Amino acid sequence: MSQSPTPLPLNEQERADLVAYLDGELTGEAAREIEAKINLDPRIRAEAESLKRAWELLDFLPKPPEPAADFTERTLERLQALQRPATHQVLGRWLLALGLWGLLLVASGVAGYQGFRWLSPREPGEKELLRDLRLIENKRYYDRIESFEFLQQLDHPDLFGDETNP
Amino acid sequence: MSATGETSTQMALRDPDIRLMLQVREDHAGAFEQLVARYQHRLVSVMNHLIGNAEEAEDLAQEVFLRVYKARKKYRPRSKFSTWLFTIANNLALNHIRSRQRKPLVPLRTTRDSGPLGARPAEQLVHDPGTGPVQRIQKDELAQRIRDALDSLNERQRMAVVLNKFEDMGYAEIAEVMELSTKAVKSLLSRARMNLRAALEGYIHMDGAPTAASSHHHDDLDEVELADEEDRP
Numbered sequence: 001m002s003q004s005p006t007p008l009p010l011n012e013q014e015r016a017d018l019v020a021y022l023d024g025e026l027t028g029e030a031a032r033e034i035e036a037k038i039n040l041d042p043r044i045r046a047e048a049e050s051l052k053r054a055w056e057l058l059d060f061l062p063k064p065p066e067p068a069a070d071f072t073e074r075t076l077e078r079l080q081a082l083q084r085p086a087t088h089q090v091l092g093r094w095l096l097a098l099g100l101w102g103l104l105l106v107a108s109g110v111a112g113y114q115g116f117r118w119l120s121p122r123e124p125g126e127k128e129l130l131r132d133l134r135l136i137e138n139k140r141y142y143d144r145i146e147s148f149e150f151l152q153q154l155d156h157p158d159l160f161g162d163e164t165n166p
Numbered sequence: 167m168s169a170t171g172e173t174s175t176q177m178a179l180r181d182p183d184i185r186l187m188l189q190v191r192e193d194h195a196g197a198f199e200q201l202v203a204r205y206q207h208r209l210v211s212v213m214n215h216l217i218g219n220a221e222e223a224e225d226l227a228q229e230v231f232l233r234v235y236k237a238r239k240k241y242r243p244r245s246k247f248s249t250w251l252f253t254i255a256n257n258l259a260l261n262h263i264r265s266r267q268r269k270p271l272v273p274l275r276t277t278r279d280s281g282p283l284g285a286r287p288a289e290q291l292v293h294d295p296g297t298g299p300v301q302r303i304q305k306d307e308l309a310q311r312i313r314d315a316l317d318s319l320n321e322r323q324r325m326a327v328v329l330n331k332f333e334d335m336g337y338a339e340i341a342e343v344m345e346l347s348t349k350a351v352k353s354l355l356s357r358a359r360m361n362l363r364a365a366l367e368g369y370i371h372m373d374g375a376p377t378a379a380s381s382h383h384h385d386d387l388d389e390v391e392l393a394d395e396e397d398r399p
Binding site for chain 1: 198202211214215235315352355
């Protein structure tokens with residue numbers, strides 16, 4: 001029949017304190033308390049010793065390899081590679097802005113030209129000339145008439161009787 | 167202002183690496199290169215301990231430096247530069263380890279008696295380092311067992327152990343790097359150490375006799391793995 005192990009007189013918090021003590025993290029009263037427990041109880045002393053030894057075994061891990069001689073150089077190369085797309089992005093943004101400004105300039109030019117054409121006087125078209133043909137043909141007579149009222153008076157039937165009507 | 171009320175100028179005066187990082191922030195020529203040269207050994211070493219693969223460790227260390235560079239304009243000195251650097255390293259390494267979904271290695275207690283010479287007390291292996299082939303094998307085996315024991319820790323325990331053991335960081339600084347409370351770090355390291363002890367049980371015997379604590383190890387291991395899960399933020 002196997003004998004069940006004697007439970008250690010340490011709860012989780014006390015064990016954490018013990019480890020903290022071994023790590024030199026406890027000072028003053030807390031450290032003295034742990035020291036007293038270690039001195040008084042051989043089981044706690046053995047616990048502390050085994051935890052300490054387990055920690056010390058880590059010293060026997062092989063020293064990790066040093067970084068490669070070109071580590072710094074390669075890091076800077078990676079950095080440059082990262083920055084390159086950034087430069088392209090900036091350039092792209094500039095080109096886009098330039099393009100937009102160009103478009104705006106062309107649109108303004110077209111709008112200005114159309115406005116100028118719309119506002120400036122222009123030669124009458126064929127349709128307008130046909131519509132006003134009679135007026136144009138008789139322009140020299142109209143020029144002699146001083147006013148529109150005078151013309152209306154001439155049109156009065158009493159002035160020339162039936163002669164005006166063919 | 168830092169938690170201690172120091173201005174960034176005061177901190178920069180005290181920590182030359184902060185001065186260097188501030189130069190990186192201001193795009194001073196050569197400052198970043200100097201920073202890489204200054205920290206590459208420590209960073210690659212920590213990554214090697216965490217990842218256990220030299221090539222990946224270098225890749226990750228480079229990635230850390232690139233992130234430092236990318237974040238340079240946002241850099242505000244609030245603590246030691248190395249703390250900030252290792253915070254980035256911690257996040258990157260943990261993500262990497264998780265993404266690999268690495269399974270824990272075979273429990274060591276099933277294999278600790280294997281090998282050409284069987285398990286030996288650490289005394290014999292460590293304090294009598296011969297140069298012959300047998301001693302060489304023993305040392306290699308011990309190193310492999312320790313490496314396996316470290317790998318068997320969960321990633322947070324491993325990180326805390328590496329920072330404490332190999333970077334000489336105190337609990338408060340580890341807490342800052344790992345973005346945990348000091349109490350949580352204390353608990354994490356306590357559990358890590360118990361797990362290490364359980365994994366290396368065969369190598370910590372004194373004079374061939376097990377220590378009083380070793381009889382509790384198997385139960386402890388299961389218990390601490392569960393408790394550690396509860397500590398996660």
